Amino acid sequence: MGNRLSKIYTRTGDDGSTGLADGNRIAKNARRVEAMGTADELNCHIGVLVEHLNDEAEIATAMGRIQHHLFDLGGEFAIPGSNVINEQHIQWLEETLDQFNADLPPLKNFILPGGTPAAAQCHLARAVCRRAERVVVALGQEDSINPDSRHYLNRLSDLLFVVARVLARRNGGEEVLWEQHRSTI
Structure with missing residues (x-):
C-alpha cells in the first residue's frame, strides 16, 4: 500500500477536484469519480446487510468476499486503464448465484422489496448495484474501462436479487409479491 494518510484533510479538494491513484486530478463530478463513489456506496449497503444477517454465515461470508471485490473495483476506477476484476470474479458470482438459487421456486410474480429487514436491505443494495452498473x-461511453467490471456488477445485482429472495423466505418468512390490482386507485 502507498502512503498512509496521517492527516485526513488536505484541502486539495476544496477547488472541486479529487486525486486519482495515478496522481491525476479530475473534477469530483466526473463519471469516473461517480463510478468510484457508487461502488463505495454499494459496499456500504452490503456492510449494512451483513449487520442484519442473523445466523446466515454462508451469506455473510459471500457478502464479505463481495465487499473486498467492490473495494478492488473502486480501486480499478481510481487507476484509469487498470484491470483488477476479471472473469474469475464473474465465474465465482455465477456459481454462488446458482447455489443460492437452487432451492428457490420459480418466479410467478414480481417481488417487492421487503419480507424481512435483511431482505429489504439486500434489495436496496441490488438497486444501488444497478445504478452502479x-x-x-x-x-x-466516454473512457476506456475494463468490460469485466460492468459484467461483474450485472451478475452481482442478480445475486443480490436471489439472496434477497432467500432471506425473505428463511425462518418462515415470505416474499412480498406485487399485486397489480393494488396499484390501481
Missing part, C-alpha cells in the same frame, strides 16, 4: 456503462 448504469454509471459504469456511461463511463465506458
Whole structure:
C-alpha cells in the first residue's frame, strides 16, 4: 500500500477536484469519480446487510468476499486503464448465484422489496448495484474501462436479487409479491 494518510484533510479538494491513484486530478463530478463513489456506496449497503444477517454465515461470508471485490473495483476506477476484476470474479458470482438459487421456486410474480429487514436491505443494495452498473456503462461511453467490471456488477445485482429472495423466505418468512390490482386507485 502507498502512503498512509496521517492527516485526513488536505484541502486539495476544496477547488472541486479529487486525486486519482495515478496522481491525476479530475473534477469530483466526473463519471469516473461517480463510478468510484457508487461502488463505495454499494459496499456500504452490503456492510449494512451483513449487520442484519442473523445466523446466515454462508451469506455473510459471500457478502464479505463481495465487499473486498467492490473495494478492488473502486480501486480499478481510481487507476484509469487498470484491470483488477476479471472473469474469475464473474465465474465465482455465477456459481454462488446458482447455489443460492437452487432451492428457490420459480418466479410467478414480481417481488417487492421487503419480507424481512435483511431482505429489504439486500434489495436496496441490488438497486444501488444497478445504478452502479448504469454509471459504469456511461463511463465506458466516454473512457476506456475494463468490460469485466460492468459484467461483474450485472451478475452481482442478480445475486443480490436471489439472496434477497432467500432471506425473505428463511425462518418462515415470505416474499412480498406485487399485486397489480393494488396499484390501481
